[in-house]
Amino acid sequence: xxxxxxxxxxxxxxxxxxxxxxxxxxxxxxxxxxxxxxxxxxxxxxxxxxxxxxxxxxxxxxxxxxxxxxxxxxxxxxxxxxxxxxxxxxxxxxxxxxxxxxxxxxxxxxxxxxxxxxxxxxxxxxxxxxxxxxxxxxxxxxxxxxxxxxxxxxxxxxxxxxxxxxxxxxxxxxxxxxxxxxxxxxxxxxxxxxxxxxxxxxxxxxxxxxxxxxxxxxxxxxxxxxxxxxxxxxxxxxxxxxxxxxxxxxxxxxxxxxxxxxxxxxxxxxxxxxxxxxxxxxxxxxxxxxxxxxxxxxxxxxxxxxxxxxxxxxxxxxxxxxxxxxxxxxxxxxxxxxxxxxxxxxxxxxxxxxxxxxxxxxxxxxxxxxxxxxxxxxxxxxxxxxxxxxxxxxxxxxxxxxxxxxxxxxxxxxxxxxxxxxxxxxxxxxxxxxxxxxxxxxxxxxxxxxxxxxxxxxxxxxxxxxxxxxxxxxxxxxxxxxxxxxxxxxxxx
Numbered sequence: 127x128x129x130x131x132x133x134x135x136x137x138x139x140x141x142x143x144x145x146x147x148x149x150x151x152x153x154x155x156x157x158x159x160x161x162x163x164x165x166x167x168x169x170x171x172x173x174x175x176x177x178x179x180x181x182x183x184x185x186x187x188x189x190x191x192x193x194x195x196x197x198x199x200x201x202x203x204x205x206x207x208x209x210x211x212x213x214x215x216x217x218x219x220x221x222x223x224x225x226x227x228x229x230x231x232x233x234x235x236x237x238x239x240x241x242x243x244x245x246x247x248x249x250x251x252x253x254x255x256x257x258x259x260x261x262x263x264x265x266x267x268x269x270x271x272x273x274x275x276x277x278x279x280x281x282x283x284x285x286x287x288x289x290x291x292x293x294x295x296x297x298x299x300x301x302x303x304x305x306x307x308x309x310x311x312x313x314x315x316x317x318x319x320x321x322x323x324x325x326x327x328x329x330x331x332x333x334x335x336x337x338x339x340x341x342x343x344x345x346x347x348x349x350x351x352x353x354x355x356x357x358x359x360x361x362x363x364x365x366x367x368x369x370x371x372x373x374x375x376x377x378x379x380x381x382x383x384x385x386x387x388x389x390x391x392x393x394x395x396x397x398x399x400x401x402x403x404x405x406x407x408x409x410x411x412x413x414x415x416x417x418x419x420x421x422x423x424x425x426x427x428x429x430x431x432x433x434x435x436x437x438x439x440x441x442x443x444x445x446x447x448x449x450x451x452x453x454x455x456x457x458x459x460x461x462x463x464x465x466x467x468x469x470x471x472x473x474x475x476x477x478x479x480x481x482x483x484x485x486x487x488x489x490x491x492x493x494x495x496x497x498x499x500x501x502x503x504x505x506x507x508x509x510x511x512x513x514x515x516x517x518x519x520x521x522x523x524x525x526x527x528x529x530x531x532x533x534x535x536x537x538x539x540x541x542x543x544x545x546x547x548x549x550x551x552x553x554x555x556x557x558x559x560x561x562x563x564x565x566x567x568x569x570x571x572x573x574x575x576x577x578x579x580x581x582x583x584x585x586x587x588x589x590x591x592x593x594x595x596x597x598x599x600x601x602x603x604x605x606x607x608x609x610x611x612x613x614x615x616x617x618x619x
Contacts, residue, residue, distance in 0.1 A: 167314055
C-alpha cells in the first residue's frame with residue numbers, strides 16, 4: 127500500500143488526534159519504514175482504536191499507567207528538567223512514598239510503563255510491577271537500551287521515588303526486530319499488551335510481537351487516521367477473484383484522480399509549516415526542534431507593499447525544503463523547524479515576487495550551528511527600484527492634419543516580448559504617461575516620441591530612438607538591448 131497525508135494543517139490534525147499528532151508525524155507514519163516519533167508512539171498506545179476493545183485505551187487502563195514518551199525522555203535527560211516532566215503532575219508528581227515500599231503506586235496503578243529512548247536512536251519499554259516490586263526491560267534489540275533503562279532507574283532513586291537503585295530484569299521472550307525502523311512500534315504493541323491485559327503479559331503474548339506484527343499495526347494506525355491520510359496504491363484498482371473486472375476507461379479515470387490527489391498533496395507538502403526531520407541525522411526522533419525564522423522587508427517605508435508573494439528555500443546538506451512566507455504588518459515572515467540530533471547549518475534563499483521591482487532580489491545567507499530548542503533569526507532587506515515615468519506622444523496623420531484619439535484609447539507596452547506589460551491611457555491629443563520601473567529599455571522599443579524627466583525637470587523631448595544616445599540621461603544599464611527592441615518593433619505605434 128502507498129499512503130499519503132491528505133492535509134498538512136496542524137490545527138486539523140491535532141483536533142482529529144486528541145492533540146497528539148502533527149503533519150510531520152503523518153509523513154513518518156505514511157513512510158513504510160519511517161521511524162516512530164514520541165508523539166506517534168503515544169498516539170499508537172493511547173488513542174488508536176484497535177483490538178477486541180475497539181476504542182482508545184488511554185494512558186490509564188485496568189490499573190496500568192502509561193507515561194508519555196516526551197515526559198520520560200526529558201525527565202531522564204537534564205536533572206533540572208525532572209520536576210517539570212517525569213516528576214510533574216501529569217506523571218509521577220506528588221507521589222509521597224517510595225515506589226518499592228508503598229502499598230500503592232501513582233494513579234493507584236499496579237503497573238507503570240516507561241518508554242525509554244537512547245540518544246534519539248532507539249526505543250524500548252521499562253515496566254515496574256507493584257506485585258513483586260521489580261523492573262522488567264523489554265528491548266527488541268537485545269538490551270541495546272540497557273544502560274538508558276538503568277539510567278532511568280538511577281534518576282528515580284536520586285529523586286526519591288525509590289528506596290534503592292533496584293536491579294533490572296530482562297524479558298527473554300521479546301523477539302529481536304529484523305529491521306532498522308520498528309523499535310517504536312515494538313514499544314506500542316508491548317505497551318498495549320499490558321493495557322489490554324491489565325497487568326504483566328504472559329510469555330506467549332510477548333513472543334507474538336515481531337516485525338511482521340509491527341508492520342500490520344502500522345496499517346491499523348493509518349486506517350484509524352482516515353481521512354487525514356489515504357491509500358493511493360494503484361494495486362487497489364485490480365479486481366479481486368470473482369469480481370467483474372473494471373473497464374480500462376474506469377481504470378484510467380481512477381488513475382487520473384489519484385494523480386491529481388498526489389499533485390495536490392505534493393503542492394501542500396512543498397510549502398508546509400511542520401517540523402522538518404533531517405534524514406540520516408535523527409532516527410527515532412523526539413519532538414525537540416531547532417527553529418530558523420526569516421524576515422523579508424523593504425528598506426523603503428513608502429513601498430512596503432512591493433511584495434505580492436514570498437517564500438524561502440532552506441537547504442541542509444543535500445536536502446532542500448520550501449516554506450511559504452506570511453505577511454505580518456509591513457513584513458513577510460517564514461519560520462521553519464528542523465528536527466536533528468546534531469547541530470547543522472542551514473542555507474537560506476528568499477524568493478520574492480515581483481523580483482523585477484527590486485535592485486537586489488537574489489540574496490542568500492547561512493545560519494550556522496543550529497541546535498534543538500534554539501530559535502535563530504535572519505532578516506533580508508530589499509531595495510525597491512525607483513519609479514520612472516516615460517512620456518510618449520502618438521500621432522495619426524490624416525489628409526487634413528492630426529486626428530484626435532477617441533476617449534478611452536489605451537496603449538500597452540509589452541516588456542521584453544513576454545507576458546509582462548505596462549499600459550497607459552492615451553489622451554485626446556495623443557499623450558500618454560506610463561510608469562515604468564527601470565524598464566525604459568522596453569518602452570523605447572515601442573514608442574515614436576519620448577519625454578525624459580528627472581526630479582521634476584524635463585531633460586529630453588524628442589524621438590524615442592534619440593534617447594538611446596543620451597548616456598548622460600540614462601545609465602547604460604537601463605538601455606541595454608534597446609537597439610534590439612527597435613529592430614523587433616519596427617517604427618512604433
